[in-house]
Amino acid sequence: MSAPAAASPRCRVLGIETSCDETSAAVVEGAGDDVTLRSLVILSQDVHRLFGGVVPEIASRAHLASIEPVVARALADAGLTLAELDAVAVTHGPGLVGALLVGVSYGKAIAFGAGVPVVGVHHMEGHLFATALEHADAVPPFTALLVSGGHTLLLDVEAWGRYRLLGATRDDAAGEAFDKVAKLLGLPYPGGRLVEQLAREGNPARYRLPRPMLRGNQRPGDDDYFDVSFSGLKTAVLGAVKAAPDLGAAKAHIARAFQDALVETLVEKTVRAVRLHDRDRVVLGGGVACNQALASAMRSRLEPRGVRVFTPSPRLATDNAAMIARAGLFRFEQGERAGLELNAYASLRMPGLV
Numbered sequence: 001m002s003a004p005a006a007a008s009p010r011c012r013v014l015g016i017e018t019s020c021d022e023t024s025a026a027v028v029e030g031a032g033d034d035v036t037l038r039s040l041v042i043l044s045q046d047v048h049r050l051f052g053g054v055v056p057e058i059a060s061r062a063h064l065a066s067i068e069p070v071v072a073r074a075l076a077d078a079g080l081t082l083a084e085l086d087a088v089a090v091t092h093g094p095g096l097v098g099a100l101l102v103g104v105s106y107g108k109a110i111a112f113g114a115g116v117p118v119v120g121v122h123h124m125e126g127h128l129f130a131t132a133l134e135h136a137d138a139v140p141p142f143t144a145l146l147v148s149g150g151h152t153l154l155l156d157v158e159a160w161g162r163y164r165l166l167g168a169t170r171d172d173a174a175g176e177a178f179d180k181v182a183k184l185l186g187l188p189y190p191g192g193r194l195v196e197q198l199a200r201e202g203n204p205a206r207y208r209l210p211r212p213m214l215r216g217n218q219r220p221g222d223d224d225y226f227d228v229s230f231s232g233l234k235t236a237v238l239g240a241v242k243a244a245p246d247l248g249a250a251k252a253h254i255a256r257a258f259q260d261a262l263v264e265t266l267v268e269k270t271v272r273a274v275r276l277h278d279r280d281r282v283v284l285g286g287g288v289a290c291n292q293a294l295a296s297a298m299r300s301r302l303e304p305r306g307v308r309v310f311t312p313s314p315r316l317a318t319d320n321a322a323m324i325a326r327a328g329l330f331r332f333e334q335g336e337r338a339g340l341e342l343n344a345y346a347s348l349r350m351p352g353l354v
C-alpha cells in the first residue's frame with residue numbers, strides 16, 4: 001500500500017502593492033489553490049481627483065507616507081509578525097516606476113530584516129489570481145479577460161503560470177476609455193463607475209455607436225480577431241457630445257450607447273476565445289470587472305453554452321495587495337526567490353506567456 005501523499009506545506013505570504021494610486025498590503029495563507037485571505041488593507045489616494053488623473057510624483061510621496069502603517073495594519077489584522085511569514089511578495093511592474101519603487105524598496109527591506117525571502121510579482125498576473133481568492137472554481141483552465149485602467153488582455157490560461165495572450169487593446173485600455181468618456185460627459189476621475197450609473201438611466205435606442213474591430217467575417221488567425229480598439233469609439237462619443245443640442249438631457253443616452261458598444265465588443269471577443277480553446281470557465285479581472293453590465297452580458301451569452309463566468313468583488317477587482325500575495329504564493333511555491341537586486345519596471349513582460 002502506498003503512503004498518502006504528503007500535503008504541501010501551508011505558506012504565509014505578505015503582499016505589497018504600490019504600482020499606481022493605491023497603497024495596499026495583505027496576508028494570505030495556504031497551499032496550491034487552497035488559499036485564505038487573512039487580511040487586506042487598501043488606502044486609496046484621493047488627492048489625484050483634484051487633478052483629473054494620477055500625478056506620479058504625488059503618488060510616490062503618498063506611498064512613502066503610508067506604506068509603513070498600511071503594512072503594519074495588514075500584519076496586525078492577520079495576527080502575525082514579520083518573522084512568522086514565509087515570503088514577502090511585491091509588485092515590481094508594470095506601473096509608475098516611482099510608485100513601484102516605494103513598495104519594492106520597502107518589501108526588500110522588511111524581508112531582509114526578518115530573514116524572509118522576497119518574490120517579485122507582475123501586476124497583471126496579480127489581477128489574474130484575484131478572483132480565485134473568492135471563488136474556489138475560478139482556477140485554470142479558463143479564459144481570462146483582464147480589463148483595468150492600463151490594460152485590456154484576453155488570455156487563455158491553461159494552468160497557473162502558462163498563459164497564451166490572445167488579444168489586447170491597440171490603443172486605450174477599457175478602463176481608460178471609461179475614464180476619458182467620463183471626462184467628456186463632465187464626470188470626475190476616475191469615472192468608470194459613474195458612467196455605469198449614468199448608463200442605467202439611458203435609452204439604448206437613442207444612439208448607436210460603432211463596435212470597433214468587430215466584424216462577423218473575421219476568422220481565427222486574422223490579426224484583429226481577438227484585439228480590441230477603443231479610441232474610435234471614444235471619438236464617436238466626442239462627436240455625439242458635440243452634436244447634442246442639450247448635453248444634460250443626452251448624456252445618459254450617450255453613456256449607455258458607449259457602454260453597450262464596449263461591452264458587446266468585449267463579450268464577443270471573449271466568446272471567440274472560449275470557443276477556440278473549448279473552455280468552460282471565464283474569469284474577469286481588473287477594475288472594469290466591477291461593471292455589472294459587462295458581467296451580466298457575459299453571463300447571458302455564455303451560461304446557456306454551459307460556461308461559468310466568475311467576477312471578483314469590487315475590492316479585489318481594482319488594485320489591491322491580496323491578489324499580489326496570492327500570485328506571490330504561487331510563484332514562491334514554484335521556487336522563485338528574488339535577490340536584493342529586485343528592481344521596479346514601468347513596463348514588464350508578463351511571466352509565463354507561451
Ligand SMILES: Nc1ncnc2c1ncn2[C@@H]1O[C@H](COP(=O)(O)OP(=O)(O)OP(=O)(O)O)[C@@H](O)[C@H]1O
Nearest residue numbers: 148149150151175192193286287288290291318319
Ligand atoms: N463599474 C465600473 N465600470 C467601468 N469601469 C470601472 C468601474 N469601476 C472601476 N472602473 C474602472 O477601473 C479602472 C481602475 O481599475 P484598476 O485599479 O484595476 O486599474 P489600474 O490598476 O489603474 O490599471 P492597471 O491594472 O492596468 O495598471 C478605472 O479606469 C475605473 O474607471
Ligand SMILES: [Mg+2]
Nearest residue numbers: 148149318319
Ligand atoms: Mg491594476
